[in-house]
């Protein structure tokens with residue numbers, strides 16, 4: 303079938319890049335943003351803008367504590383799709399994972415996959431670029447220091463709003479908010495990986511939030527084979543070479559097996 307031909311292309315490609323969104327973490331229990339069960343049905347995304355963080359840090363943090371509770375209260379674990387990508391990376395078939403997710407699960411999967419065969423995390427040299435940051439961390443808006451988020455979110459939940467750093471600066475979740483620019487170096491790196499890729503896999507993303515959503519189109523126009531794995535149609539489907547409208551935990555382990563076995 304055409305998953306086999308995609309596997310063949312991956313085997314012969316010099317550069318394979320995966321681009322992921324909330325759909326890859328949905329089977330781990332992390333809520334997605336859009337769709338009926340999406341968090342933007344429950345919360346107003348307009349309350350989580352960079353503009354609001356700057357003008358009303360108290361209000362922003364009060365709402366963020368609630369969002370954090372809904373999205374990240376559980377200790378989520380990587381699923382078979384994260385693990386399949388991590389294994390492909392370990393085996394030299396995946397140059398980079400560009401993710402819009404802030405849940406840190408690609409990094410966790412790289413660790414577990416490496417451990418299960420006795421090698422180390424360093425043995426997996428797949429680049430993981432967290433385009434929208436990491437929800438498990440906070441960053442001081444004054445001194446720039448990054449800290450583990452858990453204890454700071456707890457302080458905020460206990461009423462320290464907004465939570466502040468030792469230096470007196472206000473902490474911000476270490477994520478890219480609506481209306482905030484992605485760090486220039488990060489987006490440039492992602493764009494050049496997209497351009498260089500021979501195979502580009504867009505996985506579990508509605509592909510509507512810019513600038514990240516342009517990456518698949520950019521890859522395709524630079525000549526990459528574009529594969530899309532997503533339950534719903536996307537605005538980039540028109541330029542895709544192969545579309546799998548199936549669960550990520552079905553497609554990716556199968557793809558990985560085909561890459562290994564052929």
Ligand code: OAD
Pocket residue numbers: 322323324325326328329334335336337340402403434478479480506507508509510511531532533534548549550551
């Ligand atoms: P979305 O919630 O917009 O899209 C998730 C996609 O995953 C949907 O199209 C679903 O059909 C699909 N999906 C869900 N479960 C799946 C499964 N098991 N297998 C395959 N597909 C599945 O999430 P993103 O595209 O990641 O930005 O959203 C992009 C950005 O919008 C996020 O990073 C966040 C958000 O607002 C910021 O916070 C800046």
